[in-house]
Amino acid sequence: MHNKGIKVLFLGLFILCTSCFEIIEEVSFNKDGSGHVTLTVNLSKSRTKLNSIMLLDSINNYKVPSKIEIKNKIAQVIQKIKQIEGISNVKNSSDFNDYIFTVSCNFTNVEALNTVISNFSSKKEASIIKQQQHFSFDTSQNTFTRNYHYDLSQEFKKTNMEDRKVFETATMTTIYRFESPIISSKNPTAKISGSKKAIMLRVNAQDIIKNKNTIKNQIKLQK
Amino acid sequence: MKKNLLVIAVFASFICMAQNIESKIPKNVEAVISINGDRLTELVPISEFDDFNFAKKMVDKLSRKSDSIVASIKDLGFDINSKAFYFYTRTDSISYHNFLVKLTDKNKFENLISARDKEKIVSEGGIQMMENRGSIAIWNNNLLLFLGYEKGHDYFEKNEERFMSEGENEGKSYYKVKKIITSQWAKTYALSIFRGNGEASILSDKDYIASKDKNAAASAWIKNYGQLINSALASVYGTTGVFPFSKLKSRSNLYGFKSIGANLFFDKDAIRMTTETELNSDWKKMFKKVYNSKIDKNFYNYFNQNDALAYISLSMDMQALLEEYPALMTSMYGGIMPSYKEEMDLGGEFLSLFLDEKAIGELMTGDMLFVLNDFGEKEVTYTSYEYDADYKSKEITKTKKEVVPDFTIMIGSKKEKLLNKVARLGIKFELFENKAGYYKVNAPKNEIPFDLYTIVKNNILFFTTSEEKISNIANNRFVKNLGKHQKLIKNSSSTFYINGEKLISKIPASELSRKERRYFNYVKDNFKDAYFKSSKMKGNKIHSEMKINTPNSQGNSLKVFFNFFEAMVKKR
16 A cells, blocks of 8 residues: 555656657668668656656556566667678667667668668568558659658557657658759758758657658759 | 334335445345445535536446436436345345335336336346346346346355256256256345344444444445455365365465455545554454554754655654564465475564564664655766768767656664764775765766665664755754654555655656646545555454545545546536
8 A cells, every 4th residue: 555655646746757769761872772771769858857757666567677678679680681682781779778779771772771660560560561562762863762651640649648749849860962963852951951961850759649741851963 | 003003014115215225234244335326416406416527427337228217317217316226135145236226206216127028027025136147136116136146166066966966957957957057046136135033134234333434425344354365265266276265264364464444535625544453362463563663853954845745754663574474474375385384484483583682673773754755857868869961870978857756765773883884985995975964865866866874863764865954864954844744654554645746847858758647637626635544453353444535626535536526527
């Protein structure tokens, strides 16, 4: 009774704080379609909350994984990525102080890159991702396309209020670099750099969920 | 002469009708809940109740099948102004959930029944009966008994052979035989309840009568909680499972709990629930020893009600707890696993051998007080990224404000010298920092977002997030202000208090979503503070009370509750 009371009180204090996180996808493309990708998940802004959550067994009916379980899971994914054809130089880092996790690797073509992305999802999801071609590079048209298939607003409706709060302040950033200058991009939120060789797109998870914005883009490059 | 007899007969039947329907509840009942409609309608008249949207919806739903217009709950045919009962009974073969309620208008009630079900009604001698699968309803002009029943698996498993060998069951499947038997038995039972139990009624159970409070809006009573849990376990695991639960039936009072009586009140300015839990003699002795102490008076010197959003107090005799613990465990688990009773016993004895109960009892007396003082803002750092003109990222450190709790924990201890030695050792290993008469705990910043200070003084080990507070404690400058809380803490073995009004107003609006803010604001305006407290043993009973104080602007707390419910339903 008493222990429960204390636990509830403490839990309540921390769950009240909304959490924040950002996902950053950085890809540099070479002329031949090969390149280098870095994926970063930065939960540092929610550090305090995560520190408290890590002390619990479960939260909102979700089991809280231990550090070891997280590390094992990451190691598994990395192992899979290493085996993908066309992937090399796989590196990763896990910072449990700041809760920043990164994975980076070289790829020979966008197909390999799509396979990397599909490895973060379930088997069923993975096959859809491959079909949908999250990344595609049309060399004849010199067009790069970022796509995705999830209908987030639908998925979102299935979650409960408590879970929705987690996404309230989350952001997703994509940065793509090319060797040729960018002529145009279809997503009006995306910003082309001064050198015209890089493009950045930052979107709030809320906007993606509400279908107000998207990370989809089509970028046309100079020949 | 005949005329006189007729008058007497009419008069007698009138008395019978007016008689308390409670007398129909049998004495061998397991649990009873009574809802005192008269008390409820006194607090919220039917006309007012009908105006609530949730009430309208409820009436609509109930009367969907009705041909006539139903505008009020009184048009449902139930006697809202009288008492209604739920009770639970069981035999070795069937368990029954019973509802008993007075009717004001039989026709109105019958109107609620669908045309299809109406065909099932059987009338006999002024009594109507309707059977459905697993349920029976019986009523006359002024009383309705509705019961749901369930057959016990064990009984029918054991008696399969016997039933199937009976001539009348020849050629039938056992499934069908079971259905016929249970429905027959349930019908006989229902009729016997409906007609009344006479002297074998619950009204002759003194503990039951004593447990009920006349002023309560609702009361609940469980005859033997331990036994009820036993049988629930037995029905889950069965008697042929891993644990030989069949043996348990003879070992009643498994958990040491006997009867439980609870009463719910809607006072003018508070919603209140009291509970009396009866313990068996073994447990009574143990609990008496463990909860005999009052919280150390020194604790009161460090409590200020203006500085408490919520608190938890605990007063036990740690030494007694450690001494009684092995026996308690044996009595709890020895009963569940009788074949391991000796092992448990020995384990308990060994534990006693290793522990120096007295020394531990001095290190931690068993008194504890946790106070949530406030919510503060604290600057914390986090990592983010900055991008140059070419979107090359650079890691940067940013700061943000975070809400952190301010709290104080007090733990009773008579080993001041020992604790101070620990502190000195802590300083040596740089776990503590020596300040002016108190210590700062050097916890890694990443792991706890607040500062923590500690001191041992007046037989209390303190931990607090406030340097000002610890300094005041160290220098005897702490200003106490107990108000009503001294009484609350002093007279109970445990207290959980929360000042909803203050607590909610302290949470920064930025931390809540719009919906949450609306919800919290409603709670803040309608519920003031609340506590749960549990008393020391009185006789063989533990008394506990939960109370939610409400503003008296709405007349009484039931109105507050209904309005709250209305608001919540609307906001969904």
